[in-house]
Amino acid sequence: MTLRAGITVLAQGRSLLPGAALTLLFAGAAVLSLLWTPYDITELDIANKIQSPSAAHPLGTDHFGRDILSMIMVGARTSIAVALVAVGIGMGLGVPLGLAAAARKGSLLDEVIMRGNDLVFAFPSLLIAIMITAVFGASAVNAIIAIGIFNIPVFARLTRSGALSLWTRDYVLAARVAGKNAARISVEHILPNVTNLLIVQGTIQFSLGILAEAGLSYVGLGAQPPIPSWGRMLADSQTMISLAPHMAIFPGMAILLTVLGLNLMGDGLRDLLDPRLRRTGR
Amino acid sequence: MLRYVIKKLLSLAVSLTVASVVIFLALEVVPGDPAASMLGVNAQEDTLAALREELGLNRGPLARYGDWVGGMLVGDFGTSYTYRTPVSEMIADRIWISLPLALLALSLSTLIAIPAGIWAASRRGSGVDLGVMGVTQLGVAIPNFWFAMLMVLVFAINLRWFSAGGFVGWEAGFWPAIHSLTLPAIALALPQASILTRVMRSALLDTLGEDFIRTARAKGLSRAQALWRHALRNALIPVLTIIGLQFSFLIAGAIIIENVFFLPGLGRLVFQSISARDLIVVESVVMLLVCAVIVVNFIVDITYAIVDPRLRRAR
Numbered sequence: 162m163t164l165r166a167g168i169t170v171l172a173q174g175r176s177l178l179p180g181a182a183l184t185l186l187f188a189g190a191a192v193l194s195l196l197w198t199p200y201d202i203t204e205l206d207i208a209n210k211i212q213s214p215s216a217a218h219p220l221g222t223d224h225f226g227r228d229i230l231s232m233i234m235v236g237a238r239t240s241i242a243v244a245l246v247a248v249g250i251g252m253g254l255g256v257p258l259g260l261a262a263a264a265r266k267g268s269l270l271d272e273v274i275m276r277g278n279d280l281v282f283a284f285p286s287l288l289i290a291i292m293i294t295a296v297f298g299a300s301a302v303n304a305i306i307a308i309g310i311f312n313i314p315v316f317a318r319l320t321r322s323g324a325l326s327l328w329t330r331d332y333v334l335a336a337r338v339a340g341k342n343a344a345r346i347s348v349e350h351i352l353p354n355v356t357n358l359l360i361v362q363g364t365i366q367f368s369l370g371i372l373a374e375a376g377l378s379y380v381g382l383g384a385q386p387p388i389p390s391w392g393r394m395l396a397d398s399q400t401m402i403s404l405a406p407h408m409a410i411f412p413g414m415a416i417l418l419t420v421l422g423l424n425l426m427g428d429g430l431r432d433l434l435d436p437r438l439r440r441t442g443r
Numbered sequence: 444m445l446r447y448v449i450k451k452l453l454s455l456a457v458s459l460t461v462a463s464v465v466i467f468l469a470l471e472v473v474p475g476d477p478a479a480s481m482l483g484v485n486a487q488e489d490t491l492a493a494l495r496e497e498l499g500l501n502r503g504p505l506a507r508y509g510d511w512v513g514g515m516l517v518g519d520f521g522t523s524y525t526y527r528t529p530v531s532e533m534i535a536d537r538i539w540i541s542l543p544l545a546l547l548a549l550s551l552s553t554l555i556a557i558p559a560g561i562w563a564a565s566r567r568g569s570g571v572d573l574g575v576m577g578v579t580q581l582g583v584a585i586p587n588f589w590f591a592m593l594m595v596l597v598f599a600i601n602l603r604w605f606s607a608g609g610f611v612g613w614e615a616g617f618w619p620a621i622h623s624l625t626l627p628a629i630a631l632a633l634p635q636a637s638i639l640t641r642v643m644r645s646a647l648l649d650t651l652g653e654d655f656i657r658t659a660r661a662k663g664l665s666r667a668q669a670l671w672r673h674a675l676r677n678a679l680i681p682v683l684t685i686i687g688l689q690f691s692f693l694i695a696g697a698i699i700i701e702n703v704f705f706l707p708g709l710g711r712l713v714f715q716s717i718s719a720r721d722l723i724v725v726e727s728v729v730m731l732l733v734c735a736v737i738v739v740n741f742i743v744d745i746t747y748a749i750v751d752p753r754l755r756r757a758r
Contacts, residue, residue: 276454280461282688283736285695288729292466295717295725296474368584375586376699380714395589399703402592403600413589421584 177429183422187415191237200228202235202389211405221407223397229408232389233415239301239390240419243383244370246305248363251312256359258313259320260351263328264343275321278314286311286373290382301384304377308370319362323355357434361427368423375416391416447748455741462733463515467508470726476500481524481720494524498723511726520727525719530727533712540610541701541708544624545693548631553686555636560643560682565670567648575640582637587696591630591703598626608705627704631696635689642685646678653677680751687743691736 200218206226214221220229262274290307297303324347327333336346377383378392386393391412398408474480478494494500499507514521520530563575599607605626611619650656651674659669698710705711709728716724 276457280458280465283458283462283691283733283740284465285691285736287695287698288732291698291713291717291725292469292729295720295722296470296480372586376588376695379586379588380699380702392586395586395592399592402596406596409589409592409596413586413593416586416589417581417584420586421580424580424584 176425177433180422180425180427180429183418184426187237187419187422188241190234191241194231194234194238198228198231198234200231202227202231203387211401211408213405213407220411221405223394223408224401224405229394229411232394233391233412236389236391236394236412237415237419239378239384239388240371240374240416243301243305243308243374244367247308247312247370247373248366250305250309251316251366252359252363255313255316255318256320256352259317260324260347262317262321263324263351264347266325266328274317278317281310281314284311287376287382290377294382299382299385301378301388301390304374304383307377307382308373311373312366312370315366316359316362319358320355323358324351327351327354361431361434364423364427364430368420368427371416371420371423444748448745451741451744455737458737459734462737463512463730464508466726466730466733467504467511470722470729471507472504474722477722481722483720498524515727515730521723523716523721523724525716525721525724530724533724534709534728534731537707537709537712539613540624540706541697541710543620544627544631544701544706544708545690545697547621547624547628548635548693548697549686549690551628551632552636552639552689555632556639557643557682559636559640561647561670561675563640564644564647564651565667572644575644579637579640582633582640585633587630587634588699588703590633591627591700594626594630595703608703610706610708624706627700627706630703631693631700634696635693638689639682639685643678643682646681647674650674650678680747683743683746683750687740690739694732694736 204227206222208226209218209222210224210226212218212222212226218228218230220233222228223232258274262271265271286307289310290303293303293307328351333346333350336350341349374383374390375392375395378390379396381393381396383392384390394412395409398405398412402409471477476491476495478491478498478500479486482491482494499510511521518531520534522528523530523533526533559575559579563572566572595607598604606623609623611623613620647670651670653674656669656674659673660666664672697708698713700706701708701710702714709732713725713728716722716728
């Protein structure tokens with residue numbers, strides 16, 4: 162693939178395959194790390210500390226002599242788990258709220274849900290994490306909760322706006338005539354038709370979750386030692402960056418490539434699931 | 444217009460009140476005994492009692508909430524438990540790093556994104572467009588604190604153009620101060636600029652497809668003239684909204700970026716306070732940051748109505 166062709170793929174949404182391939186690569190590494198890693202990451206090997214990449218350690222070793230490739234594989238597990246559960250929390254709470262708001266459009270319930278959404282938007286997930294950590298101390302669970310809370314309004318808004326346009330359709334009218342109540346219509350007729358929107362947004366929030374988890378664990382608000390995470394690998398590498406740039410470069414590349422893969426996959430899925438957008442090239 | 448502003452002011456007041464209640468509940472009511480969570484498990488009973496007395500914890504939560512909010516309204520944010528100095532002074536010292544940093548990053552991202560977006564949209568489908576879109580795809584995927592570390596490696600450690608961290612202080616002069624904020628601001632601006640470029644491009648492409656642009660072309664304007672005279676102003680509306688929304692990400696980003704460059708701003712203050720379990724400082728700084736986000740979005744709403752008169756009537 163030439164550079165020009167590569168950029169075309171990146172820019173024009175023919176990105177599902179490269180995106181899915183990158184995502185699968187890191188998801189696969191995370192799953193594989195449950196069974197096997199090139200080295201045991203709990204074992205310190207001080208004799209071989211801060212080694213540059215070599216045949217024995219393709220990505221080098223860190224300040225404790227641990228294999229960076231193995232650390233990145235296990236770190237993928239933390240990143241993916243945190244981001245995935247956070248998307249689950251966002252969808253699990255946001256989608257029902259959005260459906261309820263749309264079903265009772267203009268009611269007090271709708272107003273309360275939407276104003277609540279606005280309020281949560283004023284709290285970046287970092288501030289939520291700061292509050293939780295100030296009270297309960299830092300952990301990966303806190304990172305999940307903080308990112309998850311921030312995801313709720315994203316899904317609530319998306320579901321509500323998608324559902325509102327569906328409530329005017331004839332098949333919804335038919336269902337009402339047939340005597341189905343709002344809750345049943347929401348689940349049986351509205352939800353299946355907003356699923357495409359949710360899948361695309363879910364991919365985007367997943368990638369934002371990976372970035373947020375990396376940021377939180379970088380500043381010490383995420384997963385705590387000895388659980389490896391990409392953000393903390395970067396924090397550890399910071400004081401040694403002039404001595405051992407590879408310690409900073411590879412975990413960062415892992416974050417970049419995972420997020421890039423998810424974003425490309427999200428763009429590709431949107432084009433696939435919503436063909437109206439395909440022609441405009443955005 | 445006046446009715447619109449009043450309505451928005453009311454909703455601003457409600458948002459700020461609810462946000463303050465949420466923060467107060469999260470940091471003072473949920474932990475049960477803030478004194479115990481500040482002093483840790485090994486605290487002596489008499490130290491605990493003294494701290495409870497000092498924090499006024501012997502009074503009901505409602506009275507404490509009233510004191511906290513009432514104090515903030517007159518600029519009294521309480522006294523830091525660990526530093527024994529008024530929180531308002533600590534904030535005043537540090538805000539002159541965080542605020543210029545955020546503004547510098549916002550200006551940089553706007554200055555990069557608007558021309559880049561216009562450039563890409565005006566040459567849609569060309570190599571320029573593809574290149575700009577490819578770069579923005581990378582820009583949104585790159586963790587900004589990692590990008591900051593790489594910049595330190597290249598520009599501070601290898602080339603020695605900038606210092607690797609720290610802040611010289613405004614008393615060293617305007618340009619030296621800006622110089623020490625430059626790398627942090629670039630790191631902070633990169634993802635925002637990428638998002639904004641994409642929004643600018645797509646808004647402009649949308650507008651260029653409108654009937655009034657065809658009319659403008661039909662009366663003899665060139666494509667470039669139609670773009671500059673008619674399309675740009677309309678395309679700026681969504682760009683403005685995104686700039687407002689980005690402010691909250693900018694604040695979150697600044698907290699992390701300050702850590703990369705060891706800048707003694709609000710972000711560093713928050714983390715030091717968390718390690719010291721100084722809930723009073725955490726509470727006030729979080730409130731201040733949330734307040735900033737809410738007020739900026741209020742200003743964006745108002746600006747929006749000035750730029751687009753239709754909105755004043757619509758709501």
